[in-house]
Amino acid sequence: MSAAVHGPVAEVRGLTKGFDGRVVLDGIDLTVRPGEIVALVGRSGSGKSTLLRVLAGLSDDHTGEVTVQGTPTVVFQEPRLVPWLSVTRNVALGDPQRRRRKAAEARAARVLGEVGLAHRADAWPLTLSGGEAQRAALARALVAEPTLLLLDEPFGALDALTRLTMHDLLLRLFDEHGFGVLLVTHDVAEAVTLADRVLVLEDGRIAATVEVDLPRPRSHASPEAAVYSARLLELLGVETGTEDLLRQP
Known part of the structure; x- marks a missing residue:
């Protein structure tokens, strides 16, 4: 938190x-x-x-x-991932300090590890399964350290x-x-x-x-x-x- x-x-x-x-x-x-x-x-x-x-x-x-x-952060039924960004960069979009790209992507990588998706960090969203896509959406919500x-x-x-x-x-x-x-x-x-x-x-x-x-x-x-x-x-x-x-x- x-x-x-x-x-x-x-x-x-x-x-x-x-x-x-x-x-x-x-x-x-x-x-x-x-x-x-x-x-x-x-x-x-x-x-x-x-x-x-x-x-x-x-x-x-x-x-x-x-x-x-x-x-507060939100996860919807549809993952709503940006198809032309890698999984890591999608997750980094949820970081309030995302303009500091390297730091935001480092935090995204950490959260991807928490949701069991570190092995897909460089993947494109369209190559993910439904469960993997929702894990990425959840990671994007968590990277903001929500209350x-x-x-x-x-x-x-x-x-x-x-x-x-x-x-x-x-x-x-x-x-x-x-x-x-x-x-x-x-x-x-x-x-x-x-x-x-x-x-x-x-x-x-x-x-x-x-x-x-x-x-x-x-x-x-x-x-x-x-x-x-x-x-x-x-x-x-x-x-x-x-x-x-x-x-x-």
């Missing part, structure tokens, strides 16, 4: 935002602390990604109070085995760095596997909060995790066994 943080890394009070006369976020209150993973689940259009973009500073047309300590890591369905396009590997990587980095995490996901099992708290968004409001009181590492297939998943599916109005509905765009 870039600096010691006292209190929440993100705090939102009464956040309201609309588009074309439609309210997307309606009086949201939210707190994310250092060393905490908070997941947001909800149907498409419930306001999950909009809330994340506000916290990232990518959307400022809103009312209410939004406070973020330190540096708050914002994840917008970053594993949604990956195959099941690669997704589990990325879960393990995220948790290892989370333990090592101590940043706060806000994860937007359609996958209830993923939320239960990773998060300390799961917030259910409905019509722009936080309709429910579920505390996941299970030690890590967790298996989403365990009976204990299944109880939490079933509870979240119930809150989302989805019958147990139809979770795939939540993963559709």
Whole structure:
């Protein structure tokens, strides 16, 4: 983490935002602390990604109070790598001091080692697998030493085995760095596997909060995790066994 943080890394009070006369976020209150993973689940259009973009500073047309300590960084579902730059130079783009190119690339090389991608440092983005590309995107977020890591369905396009590997990587980095995490996901099992708290968004409001009181590492297939998943599916109005509905765009 870039600096010691006292209190929440993100705090939102009464956040309201609309588009074309439609309210997307309606009086949201939210707190994310250092060393905490908070997941947001909800149907498409419930306001999950909009809330994340506000916290990232990518959307400022809103009312209410939004406070973020330190540096927030974002990883999207698409890696969004620049195809004509090497993996190292792509990662260096996330460094606030990237104009000092040699130093930024040295820091990028270090972070690539952390995410297990040092052997692809000189590769071109189009030669990467889906998992490798997301590792590069994660490294680009980490090189800024964030206090708050914002994840917008970053594993949604990956195959099941690669997704589990990325879960393990995220948790290892989370333990090592101590940043706060806000994860937007359609996958209830993923939320239960990773998060300390799961917030259910409905019509722009936080309709429910579920505390996941299970030690890590967790298996989403365990009976204990299944109880939490079933509870979240119930809150989302989805019958147990139809979770795939939540993963559709």
